[in-house]
Amino acid sequence: MADKINILLANPRGFCAGVDRAIQIVEEALSQYGKPIYVRHEVVHNQYVINDLKTKGAVFIEDLNDVPKGSHVIFSAHGISKAIREEAKSRELIPIDATCPLVTKVHVEVNKMLNQGMDIIMIGHKGHPEVEGTMGQIEEHHTNRKMHLIETIEDVKHLIVDHPNKIAYVTQTTLSIDDTKAIIEALKTKYPNIQGPKSDDICYATQNRQDAVKEISGLCDLIIIVGSQNSSNSNRLKELAL
Known part of the structure; x- marks a missing residue:
């Protein structure tokens, strides 16, 4: 048997x-x-x-x-x-x-910050549709405002902003808290007055699924991730399962 x-x-x-x-x-x-x-x-x-x-x-x-x-x-x-x-x-x-309603909330916050004269730092992946949409909230009348895309801690080191005390950051919602934690810490170290998103603007779906894989990985001999090869979230789950 x-x-x-x-x-x-x-x-x-x-x-x-x-x-x-x-x-x-x-x-x-x-x-x-x-x-x-x-x-x-x-x-x-x-x-x-x-x-x-x-x-x-x-x-x-x-x-x-x-x-x-x-x-x-x-x-x-x-x-x-x-x-x-x-x-x-x-x-x-x-x-x-x-x-997604959470993405819409990010857009609302970005517009509010831009209208307050703040520069925005976007943590995300270049070329991702969500990043392009959020970065595209800036308009011609925002003449003295800028949006900066940050992908790595190295990007933070080279980042230059005009007004260090008037900046805020937002994150790509499909990135988990773990994925962005080190970059956010680097930003806060370099710019102590930087503003972040409200807690209810953060999407926990990605983080919750990553936590679930980490929790179950120690209990299994084999983990099967059902997803597409072009899905960054599926590939990240595979990495965490190894």
Whole structure:
């Protein structure tokens, strides 16, 4: 008789609430308006889900020029820049906003800080859709304000700001607290008066899933991470499981 295999399921697991909401918005739009429904950026880095939505009639695009005039277009959970929002308006597209509510809160805080004359430091990955959307909150009338992207502690060392006492930082929501902790500590050491986000503006979904993998890893001989190879979150979970 074969040895009994015990299967443990990490908890929490699966998509965060923001991604679940975005998927639901795409499906509801397809049901209400029919296909095709255009979606700017993949709503989640999971090829199975993307292929399923494509089969139902979703068309994923990166450039709004690929969307016919007057069509519905869904903005993904990552959020968008003000320039993209204006471009959609100028092309007479009908926007459906699936931006994660937590990302929207970050955008609101960034705009408030910019209007207060503060420079903003964004902790995140260059080229990530969420980072592009948040960095894109700055406008022409913010003439004396700047947004700086920081990816590493080394970036903090080389960072130069015009007004060290009027700066704040925000983080890419898909980065865990552990992933950003060292960078935030370096920023606070260099700029003691730097302001951070409110505690209720922080997304704990990534951190909670990483904690679950760390907790379960000592109890298992093998851990299987179910996710796409192009998902940074899935790859990070794999790293933590090793």
